[in-house]
Amino acid sequence: MSIKTTEIEYIENDSDDSISNNESDVDVEVDKVTKILSKKIIKKKNNFLDILEQNYNISKERDILQDEIDNLMKLISKKNIIIKKKNISIKKNEKLLEKRYYKDIKLAGKEKRKSTKPNLGGFNRPNPIPNTLRKYIGITLLPDTVTELNLPGVYSLLTKAFKRDKLKNGKKTVIDKRNAWIKLGVKKGKVIEFDEYMPFIKSYY
Numbered sequence: 001m002s003i004k005t006t007e008i009e010y011i012e013n014d015s016d017d018s019i020s021n022n023e024s025d026v027d028v029e030v031d032k033v034t035k036i037l038s039k040k041i042i043k044k045k046n047n048f049l050d051i052l053e054q055n056y057n058i059s060k061e062r063d064i065l066q067d068e069i070d071n072l073m074k075l076i077s078k079k080n081i082i083i084k085k086k087n088i089s090i091k092k093n094e095k096l097l098e099k100r101y102y103k104d105i106k107l108a109g110k111e112k113r114k115s116t117k118p119n120l121g122g123f124n125r126p127n128p129i130p131n132t133l134r135k136y137i138g139i140t141l142l143p144d145t146v147t148e149l150n151l152p153g154v155y156s157l158l159t160k161a162f163k164r165d166k167l168k169n170g171k172k173t174v175i176d177k178r179n180a181w182i183k184l185g186v187k188k189g190k191v192i193e194f195d196e197y198m199p200f201i202k203s204y205y
Contacts, residue, residue, distance in 0.1 A: 035065040097195055124150045136183040137161045154201055
């Protein structure tokens with residue numbers, strides 16, 4: 001092989017390497033340009049108009065939720081007014097109920113019947129006294145010789161027992177003494193409103 005041939009081959013190889021390096025540099029530049037363009041595209045999504053539109057949509061959703069809350073508050077306000085009126089009616093009825101109860105008891109005692117037989121029907125019918133009530137009321141108020149009483153009679157004795165144990169709190173009774181809630185078989189702190197006395201007594205029959 002001659003020296004000239006060798007030089008030609010070297011020049012050709014060197015030229016190939018140079019082309020290969022140039023191609024690599026071009027690829028690198030293309031990648032850079034692509035990344036820059038991608039960043040610009042991403043940034044373009046958050047331009048002024050896009051943000052303005054997003055803010056408008058968020059505000060609209062917020063206003064819808066606020067309207068729903070306002071409507072609920074109006075409804076709650078109306079319901080509260082109705083509840084207050086109901087409470088007023090309940091208090092009025094409680095006062096009337098208490099007056100009417102004692103009035104009916106007095107009338108029942110004064111009523112003169114044509115029949116010589118005693119009035120033992122319904123409300124005034126004597127019944128065996130439940131053992132639970134008997135144990136709580138106690139022998140002092142309810143001797144063993146008394147085995148039957150009508151509901152008004154039991155009510156009267158139970159009221160006296162509540163007063164004895166200092167359970168009365170105005171018109172209602174709060175069973176917060178251990179002796180009372182154990183003997184009556186109720187939960188500690190049970191509250192008996194005035195209009196609940198008869199249902200409470202009947203629950204033992």
